[in-house]
Amino acid sequence: MPQSREDKRVAALDRTGLLSARSDETFRSLVGVAADAFGVPIATISLIDADRQLYFEKVGITVASSERCTSFCTRTIEGDGLAVILDAAQDPLWRDNPMVTGAPYIRFYAGVPLRIEGQAVGTFCLIDTAPRAAFSEAERLRLARYAGIALEMLEMRARHANRDSARMRFRHMAETSPDAMIVYDDAEGGILHWNDSAERLFGHDAAAALRLGVADLTAGPDTRAPWFDDAPAAIREAEIRLSDGAIRAVEISLSRWREGGETIRGAILRDASQRREREAALHALAHRDALTGLANRALLRLRLEAMLADGPVTALAVDLDGFKEVNDTVGHAAGDEVLREAAVRLLACVRGSDVVARIGGDEFVIALPGCGDPLRGADVAARIVATMAAPFPLQERSVRIGASVGLALAPAQAGGIDELLACADLALYKAKADGRRRHRLYTPSLREAVSDRQRFMHEFPRALEQEEFVLHYQPQLRLRDGALVGAEALIRWRHPEHGLLQPAAFLPALLASRHAVAVDDWVLRTACRQAAAWLPRTGPLFRMGVNACATRLHSGEIAGVATAILAETGLGAENLEIEITETVVLTREGATISALHALRGIGIGIAFDDFGTGYASLSLLDEVPVTRLKIDRSFVRKMNDAPEVPVIRAVLQLAKGFGLDVVAEGIETEDQLRRLRLKGCAEGQGYLFSPPVESEAFAARFLPETRPAT
Template sequence: MSLLPSPRSSAVRQPWPLASSLVIALAALLVLVWLLSSLADLNGSPVWFPLPLHIAVETFSIVVAALVFAVAWHSQQPVHRSNPLLACAFLAIALLDLAHMLSYRGMPVWVTPASAEKAIAFWLVSRVLLALTVLAVACRLCHRSIALPRVLLLSSSLGLVVLVVYLQLFQPQLWPRTFIDGEGLTRFKVQMEWLIISLFALAAWVFWRAREVADRDYFEGMLAATLVSILAELCFTAYSSVNSFYSLLGHLYKIVSYGFIYQVVFVSSVRAPYARLAIEMGERIAAQQRADYMAHFDSLTGLPNLTQLEERTRQAMASAFKLKGAVAVLYVDLDHFKMVNDSFGRTFGDQLLCTTSVRLQQVLPDSAMLARAGGDEFVVLLADLENAEGASAVIQLVLDELAEPFMIARQQIVVSISIGVAVGPNDGMDFPCLLRNAEMAMYKAKEAGRRTWCYYNAALDTEMRGRLYLINGLRLALEREEFFLEYQLQLDLASGRVVGAEALLRWQHPQWGLVAPGQFIPAAEQSGLIVDIGEWIILEACRQAASWQAEKLNIPRVAVNVAAMQLHQGSLEQTVAAALAQTGLPASSLELELTESSLVDNTEQVMIALAGLKALGVTLSIDDFGTGYSCLAYLRRLSVDTLKIDRSFVSDLPNEDGHAIVAAIIHMAESLGLNTLAEGVEDEATAVELRRLGCRQAQGFFYARPVPASALPAAIASLPV
């Protein structure tokens, strides 16, 4: 039975409590024997340790010592560089113990007759060698000295045994007396035992001080072996007969100490490496399982990922070919998910995604497979459909289910989704093609107003390819200086004087010619390029306005349209400040036009941005006012100066409803102390009616068309009187 349990890991270990308990028990036994020795004649009676028992005990100790040699010699653990020293020492100890056993009183003649002194001589050398070895191991473990060559250690240990055997068998007169029959141990023998005890005690002290090192089991096991060896030596200082109970107890304690050392060497050299290997293999298998899971499942929702969905789609397509059926891939995207993340935090957004996945699974048929594509996007595979229209009922169920409010972290929230649908094999013969087409259809659904779904058709491919070409062209347009600005004059309706000019972006492509703003501006906004383009517009408009002032041209202000992305991405204030500083244009000569829709999202962030812009001194206006749906609720909080009445209302002015809307906007602006500017004024009657209603400013073809900056003097000269 092992004296020390094997460590399964560095975190699971408890050898020292067991070993210390055993050491304490053995010490208590020795004290008890000492107390009872006078009653039972444990010291002098020869009946306690007869020759056969001595042979059995020594044979066992020799076997254990040989095992220590075998295990430690073959150990190649660099952490325990003292194992070769321990191995060679125990080989010598095993041979010396064998010589001790053969020399014990009552054994046959071995060169010279067996005697107590002959046996004690081999015994003392063996014990001194063990004490010195244990002390050397303790010092080497603490100081990590350079290891000696194994062959040198082995030859030295064998040489020592040969020398001791020779001296004892052939030069016995050189040995001091150690035992006298009838008297017991000599003074030399007792002093040698106390010297051995001192060496063991010193080694125990070193082991105790170093027990907190990395391989604590090794140190504590060696400490236990050293303490038991001290107990054994105490027994050998007290007997008066080699066959006494003290001699038996000392031999048994010696076996226990050998057992501790064997256990330490075996655990550190054999069992612990195998245990570490098992742990590493287990960790590797667990890591592989995690990798396999991550390769096929989403870590947040636990849904299959696109890799697994592709495998399932391949199987479903094969079945559809055989049965002449169809499969549908639905690309599901949560509308305005970024706004949810920005408003409530990523943790809230993650909970929303998990809840969405659960609700989707509840309404999908058993044959369907739901996967997460990443971000706020999910993909559904509908297999075993009879035709393309078979997906419609499921899609409507999904839309209805997700239209219901969500309760996330005690917060009720309503979200909507946009769904794109591609049906195989008509819309694609493999998963990548179906996924791409379904995604295109999803973007088309978003363009249609969100909260809806759209089937893929071939026209989407052409449209998407054209949009891609357009975006690629936009990326190069700034570098190639293909953009330019035109300016449309803005007039005061009461006096007819020019109050400003609105900068309008134009794109002259070398192959496509003049690209319509309605075609490329949405693409710039969707691709994010509008931020860089917008920075160029602000800088160029400020440069041109500064030039007008230098030329004494009577255009007091330049107005620049600002996209929602510019307002929300957080650096608009720095962009404007840099442009004003670079061109020297007074801040009051710059007006920024913000769309009503850009003011609806991220209200608090917008308020901070507007306050920063107002602090610079620029003028702010709301473009296309009246086309939004929630601006009225917080219009009082906005730091704006002007409301621009949308051209759709101005053109509808002759009608009763249009007239009422324009009048209401003008009246509301007056009550809030805001200026009003009407867009799209194309005839004199409209201008007259706007002036009568109290509108202060206007722009439109009736006054001037957008023209390059160089044509503005002529445009001003030709204004209607």
């Protein structure tokens, strides 16, 4: 008798091995982040057995399983896609369900089936005790993305649970698997068995396959790779050659076992094109403003870098006039509508090759590649001013705002990204000062600030030679008892004419100069030497935080430089922490990622600075060997006005899931300190404890005369 649909589904679940597998912090982090993202108290990853709904991971409920007959998820796996119930108490199918009338008192439900081997073995779902009026298309897409991540994690866990299965089990799985599966010998790579999916993938029938070896399937000169790769990575990516000669990228998961005194190998192959498309989509999300869909600051800089390398560029800084009044009088929801409509109007004013970016609340930047003509840039600016002057419809009313625009040209007026944007900003300020709702071109009369920057360029060699740069140190304390755990080194310039300059006054010019590497090396060496001198009084666990040199990172040289400086100063690698920002690593340049792994490999900590201000993702944390997250001061400051700051809670949960430490920046009040303690944040820094101070003041206040007990 043929298997029923339900029997096939349960059999597929059993073959995964997930019923006996355990969850971990990664799954807990995923459901926790999902619950926060959708504002629901309950989120689960469930497996649906013949009789029970088993909660593989959950947040908001304590039971391990429930009866399948009352489960909302049972209905979800019977459908083809997303299931949504806005108010179960009003739904004739669900209003008498014991899970609606009793605990957990379900009112809203949204679930996505999780399919393995083509069978719905479980669900990813959201549950709320309050009904909802709607569940938008955007929310549906977001939930589907979370479910996709959960499915990939479950599939990886399933492959891990079954990697040591015997050959017969491998063959049995191959009978029904949608993935290409191959069994081959360890000595010569001769193919012993492959399934129908492998036949469809490669184009060779089973009989022809038995006359081949895995070397015949390989694209590239190394015919043993990746089939005999014994590296610990669970999934490899490779290129295979099909029967018609075409090349295709696949993911390969390998296993190996002993049978009859011989070593047998197995490979599961999956077309990588869909995953690459998903990665491309996620990368696009990481570079897009969530509200308007425009490019964000990170993508703007990437595009400007490419444009400046190709030829002239005109940058337009755009600021909405009167936008604050919209937020104050009509509300933030209406303000968001205005921003979305403003984005549409800006796109209508430019060409398809131009870049429109939102870089702040009501701040936009437009980049015109190949444009070195101020008249052409002025035409675009005039169109923007005109289109923004038209009323913005808001439901039953409309509002009038406007726009001011500043223009700057490169290379005529600026040589790099920061200088170009700074010049456009100066022109924007001039437009506002002249009465708003107009545009202005950057001119030499606005050049005082830029002149200072250019003058600094010529003074950096003298500043290095005369030792005018100094380091100030801000303590990092353990929040539960105020114990010193580390310090962050911050550069200052003791200028002979202008006095002590903060980084904002000279750092953009320094980073754009050829002296940046020399100054950054000096900072690292000085901070390490100071930390080594303090260690007898701080104890062995003290760490010194130093901001990463982007140039050294991108070139891959930072690990070698850091190793040499540690040897020179006598500081241990475990006492040094390199701080990176999202902008440095979002491009995932090979040399940068390799350099970070090299730093971690010698024991140096990696702190992710200003975390939460951009689009950092789970995949980024998985790829970069981060040891600590730093909560940005902007989120700590929000604690003054809000009873809850979801980003802080999410970062703490995410850090726990990834096994990372957390430092909160910008702590200024006792109330912030108390609330961060209650949330479980272990460490912090800020003006409540001390501003950055010189080494002598730091030692006098925070270092005991005798070494603390360890």
